[in-house]
Amino acid sequence: MLNIVIFGAPGSGKGTQSELIIKEYGVSHISTGDVLRAEIKGDTELGRVAKDYIEKGQLVPDELIIDMLAKVLDTQKNKKGVIFDGFPRTIPQAKALKKMLNERGTDVSILLDLQVEESILIHRLLERGKISGRSDDNLETIQSRLNVYHTQTAPLAQFYIEEGKHVAIDGGNGSIEDIFKRVEAAINKVIG
Numbered sequence: 001m002l003n004i005v006i007f008g009a010p011g012s013g014k015g016t017q018s019e020l021i022i023k024e025y026g027v028s029h030i031s032t033g034d035v036l037r038a039e040i041k042g043d044t045e046l047g048r049v050a051k052d053y054i055e056k057g058q059l060v061p062d063e064l065i066i067d068m069l070a071k072v073l074d075t076q077k078n079k080k081g082v083i084f085d086g087f088p089r090t091i092p093q094a095k096a097l098k099k100m101l102n103e104r105g106t107d108v109s110i111l112l113d114l115q116v117e118e119s120i121l122i123h124r125l126l127e128r129g130k131i132s133g134r135s136d137d138n139l140e141t142i143q144s145r146l147n148v149y150h151t152q153t154a155p156l157a158q159f160y161i162e163e164g165k166h167v168a169i170d171g172g173n174g175s176i177e178d179i180f181k182r183v184e185a186a187i188n189k190v191i192g
Helices: 014-025 032-041 045-055 062-074 091-103 118-132 139-153 156-163 176-191
Strands: 002-008 028-031 081-085 110-115 166-170
Touching (some): 002 014, 002 176, 028 062, 110 176, 118 139
Parallel strands (some): 002 081, 002 110, 028 081, 110 166
């Protein structure tokens, strides 16, 4: 199985590149946000527990997210692989994901780290806000989200460097297609 973690700061192009990867490699897309919303909407046992945390303003515990991801993975019709979007975000989550995948005889194949200069990220997100009307794409919120990324999520790269799975991708220069060529080259190295 080709299991890809797509990684990068807000505005780095994760969603755009994920779509291209799915189209090119036929992998499934697992977004933790989508999985969480589906479990809550479906009023499943996991969804009810998650909803309880959310309603109290608390983060959904890693174990619960992993249980939800395992459930989705186990029902995958497509055994080519998956792209994980929005997870893991911390080292404990990465370790839990590794354990869950290992229990299924697989592992993360590659972490694609889309690296983009902060000024470009801010510009992209402000532009996206103008186009989409997303209220969270304003300068103050963007700077706060980037700060959270740098302090909480960025250290995760080191975990995957030590695992030998981390590949830095220049996600700030060139067209979407140019960036995807870099992504493709990195994935093709892994799948041989």
